[in-house]
Amino acid sequence: MLDSNIKTQLKAYLEKLQQPIELVAALDSRPAATDMRQLLNDITELSDKVSLRENGSAALQPSFAIGRPGETARISFAGIPMGHEFTSLVLALLQTGGHPPKVDAAVIEQIKALPGKFHFETFISLSCHNCPDVVQALNLMAVLNPGISHTMIDGALFQDEVERRKIMAVPTVFLNGEEFGAGRMSIEEIIAKLDTGAATRAAEQIASKEVFDVLVVGGGPAGASAAIYAARKGIRTGLLAERFGGQVMDTVGIENFISVKATEGPKLVAGLEEHVKEYPVDVMNLQRATQLIPGDLIEIKLENGASVKSKSVILATGARWREMNVPGEKEYRGKGVAYCPHCDGPLFKGKRVAVIGGGNSGVEAAIDLAGIVGHVTLLEFDGQLRADAVLQKKLHSLPNVTVITKALSTEVTGNGEKVNGLVYKDRNTDEMKRIELEGIFVQIGLLPNTDWLKGAVDLSNRGEIEIDAKGQTSVPGVFAAGDCTTVPYKQIIIAMGAGATASLSAFDHLIRSSAAD
The missing domain is CATH 3.50.50.60 (FAD/NAD(P)-binding domain)
Structure with a gap:
């Protein structure tokens, strides 16, 4: 699972462990479980302070938890934390093993003082660059406070769960089963939402x-x-x-x-x-x-x-980010309307999406999304795209991309829960048209x-x-x-x-x- 270079680096990190840690795996028969088992074996082979046991009781499988022997693990990964989340895995191992975090002492004391029971779940995509900050913050809080636990959930691996909870943007965080927040949140922002007296x-x-x-x-x-x-x-x-x-x-x-x-x-x-x-x-x-x-x-x-x-x-x-400022945009933000194709793109795998904007950002977004989604429709207000020629050439070579110019977006439509279409005016004919789709990525400056x-x-x-x-x-x-x-x-x-x-x-x-x- 891990190549030799990564193993060498990880071995050096694991030498910083001050206490033994235990990995508790819950593995099903899916191919991802095989990869996860290999990852966990690779980790345990790198340090005699790390042990592994299997326990099939987790609700989401394949998954694994990180804790100390004899204690209930409070950090879980439902999915294989590679890509942007590999750092989250390394930090979880180190901090569970007693390595001190690089966080202000006042913040640490504030976390330790939080009363109550908090179980967080964070839905992520492995290509999301905003997600690791949230995952790492909640993992650290789970390390510091026995009343806090956290599970990272890879939305691409648990699509049924994503559909059930109607998640259309990452990171999305749930607290004790209720939606807590979406988008990038720092550890200070999370604490401020929990500690009601912090603002005063x-x-x-x-x-x-x-x-x-x-x-x-x-x-x-x-x-x-x-x-x-x-x-x-x-x-x-x-x-x-x-x-x-x-x-x-x-x-x-x-x-x-x-x-x-x-x-x-x-x-x-x-x-x-x-x-x-x-x-x-x-x-x-x-x-x-x-x-x-x-x-x-x-x-x-x-x-x-x-x-x-x-x-x-x-x-x-x-x-x-500039918004379209059309009816339905705010109502369906995070429910199909998105502004970060890198973060939220994987949630629209195989689906139909639109990209609004024909500059470099819009065309780059359409190119990236074309490799994930079923079909991309790019709409540009002007009569031609404004992106660099090399990007336009790449865009036009993709079979699952449609480009519409002289298009004025006028309304985002939905079924009350999520986006189902986009209405635009054809500026050549003044005719109003509608595209059926599941996602809209706004890239207009x-x-x-x-x-x-x-x-x-x-x-x-x-x-x-x-x-x-x-x-x-x-x-x-x-x-x-x-x-x-x-x-x-x-x-x-x-x-x-x-x-x-x-x-x-x-x-x-x-x-x-x-x-x-």
């Missing part, structure tokens, strides 16, 4: 903070860069983020980050977070800004009721996260923050950087440079302001 405590803590010299709003590449540059100047620096990493967390392959031949969004974000933590930056994660009030001290109000004041502010709130800034700073007609060459906005002391601004090209490397520019400009503003005083 966070608001009180934030409200008591002293005035910052520079306050960065946004935790993506631009925000991280700005915070690092500010902290290196030795000034009091804060960073507010609704989700550290921002849109990059949802990016699969990154091949144009100079000096790094190839990486993935979550890996890059982990590096950004580690770098930021090297400096005395006060990071306030999971905080949504709702209002900016200009003044000698600039005030940022938060959704939780708290507010923060700073002598200067850098806005780096990034962008989000990004919108800046600037709604909360309307009336506070000047915005372009696209909602982007207007800035000059130094990152200065229309408000003195307020700077901006990254995808939320009028910068012409939305690229990670450009956002990082813009964050540095805005930070240096903010520092220059502080120097000139203090000199004037």
Whole structure:
């Protein structure tokens, strides 16, 4: 099951085990069970601290659990955790065996203090790059708190279960049999949903903070860069983020980050977070800004009721997926309407889907999906596709893809539980047409996260923050950087440079302001 290189690496990891662990397998007669047995045998052969026994009592088979001998295992994998989930398996082995996690001590104590019984189930696809964060967070919580257990379920392997629970997006998490959440969630977000007093405590803590010299709003590449540059100047620096990493967390392959031949969004974000933590930056994660009030001290109000004041502010709130804004889209989001073909594509195996958008993202999505689903219909508003020629050539070579141009999507239809079609207007004839399908993947670009800034700073007609060459906005002391601004090209490397520019400009503003005083 595992090749020699992976075995060598895994053996080195398993040498870090501090306590014996036991793998408990529940294997049926399916081919996947044979592969799972081989995987588990490979693991046990690599360490004398790992044992294996079979127990056919699990509800989902094939599956296996990881625990300590003599104790009820609290981590289970219903499916073979390879691909993106292999790291989840390795961490589960290490953490169950006593290897300390790389999590803040305060978070660990908060997990240990959670009262009650919590059984989580996470439906994933092995190609999903968002799923491992959720799986790893819940596995760690199960290790730390005896009242918590967690099962990862591979949706592709357990299609009947996916259909029964009407799951059409991953990751989807159930808690004690009821849907708990969908999409990427950090361990802090999960804890906040369980610990009802966490938000109030966070608001009180934030409200008591002293005035910052520079306050960065946004935790993506631009925000991280700005915070690092500010902290290196030795000034009091804060960073507010609704989700550290921002849109990059949802990016699969990154091949144009100079000096790094190839990486993935979550890996890059982990590096950004580690770098930021090297400096005395006060990071306030999971905080949504709702209002900016200009003044000698600039005030940022938060959704939780708290507010923060700073002598200067850098806005780096990034962008989000653009929606079609048609009837039925919101009602069927996660029920057939999706925005990540890599994550949710495997759930539509053999089915009919549509891709909305003929740019590079849309065409790449259609190409990827064509290898999984039964048929792809790509709809483009313009009279021709806008993707690179090489992508268009590949797209047109695929037998199970139909391209429709001059198509205006007007409605998502469904049966109340899931998507069953898409209505569009043929812009050549003004005729309304309907396609029967089970999934719709929206790939029509990004919108800046600037709604909360309307009336506070000047915005372009696209909602982007207007800035000059130094990152200065229309408000003195307020700077901006990254995808939320009028910068012409939305690229990670450009956002990082813009964050540095805005930070240096903010520092220059502080120097000139203090000199004037």
